[in-house]
Amino acid sequence: MNLLEARGITKRFGARTVLDGVDLLVRERETVVIIGASGSGKTTLLRCLNRLETPDAGSTRIADVTLGQRSDGRAADERELARQRTLFGFVFQRFNLFPHLTALRNVALGPRRVLGVTPREAERRAAVELTRLGLADHLHKRPSQLSGGQQQRVAIARALAMDPRVMLFDEPTSALDPELVQEVLDAMRQLASEGMTMVVVTHEMRFARHAADRVLFMADGRIVEEGPPAGLFSAPRDARLQRFLRHLEPAS
């Protein structure tokens, strides 16, 4: 049973087709990792899933909800779409934490202002999520007082506090200093092992190898190869994937 079904996702920027009818099916509790050269459409696909970007064609269904559509089939208004978007948690490459708020307030803001729970309950929930991510000592620090790895974990907690069904990660470690990458990957791996459904765009091949149930390789706005990491990495069929992996070898 698929929790997430995106079909025919197409996105053009001007004359350039960035996504060309992409299908993406994700089962509950599955961790799907998307790899590919920059410009292949990975990030745009992720952003089309939760409608940060409006696709030109295609539909996304998540847990019986079709994004942008009400249950009676009519077009959802902005408020309804915003609410549907909370079915996804989104983690940005550059964290995008709210700089004027403490870690606790960053995480509590969504529950407080979107779900409308009391300030007390919102902060309690935020403290639980932050503690789960090992940030119990940093609740009252502003983002500028935290390391990149800590900031990204706050961002993960912020997404989790909305109780999403699927977590989307957009190159979550690309903006981090090398020594801070592992703590974020560890947090993600723990999340996966707890049964969270995740779609991860990343250049961390070790994470793809060890944490992914399935790896998708994108090129030119399409998914050109997919499979369990063992097979895909050891016996790539598509020439572009072979080239992509060869280029990575010296680094890893």
Add this chain to the structure above:
Amino acid sequence: MIFDWNVVTYAAPLLAHGVVMTLQVSAVAAVLALMIGIAAGLASLSSSRVLRGVIRVYVEFVRGTPLLIQIFLVFFALPVLGVRFSEFWAGVVALAFNAGAYIAEVVRGTVGAVEKGQSEAAMSIGMTRHGALIWVLLPQAWRPMIPALTNDLITLTKNSSLLSVISVYELTRAGQAIIATHFAPFEIYLLLALYYWALISALAWASRRIERALPQW
């Protein structure tokens, strides 16, 4: 010419009454202008095309017409339509209506300049565009907004001298009354300039204090 110190010592305390009125009318107008300006500035960033259009027309009208005409419109033209204000309230409304448009542009500029990732992050946790504006973007814009807002409030305070033409007994009007009886334009206008300068300096000082007190990150 001889500088007449007597008229200065006579006028200084009389003008203090005018100062009080200038402060009152400016302060009330400033509060109203800030409310109008912030609301209109946020509205011009909203997703509603109609709302954006209305604000556009408002700002264009204020920018495109002299304040003196706006004051006359409120005081002499509105009563024809049955809307009648006292001199004081006509002054307050005209000044606030005028400054509100400039403040709206400041708000639109600074709130709109907050990095795009911030509104995306707000949307990613389920906020609408309006929610993002109010809970995420506006709070980050307060501090960068202060210098430009200060300019607009200084202009508002100075503009209050124009209310003398609809006989609000503020600083300028008080000065003119003394000139009419004592004929000492040099001394009195100089004194008026000093009074305004002192007022504006105090305002600028307060603004710097507020700016420094606002949190940075």
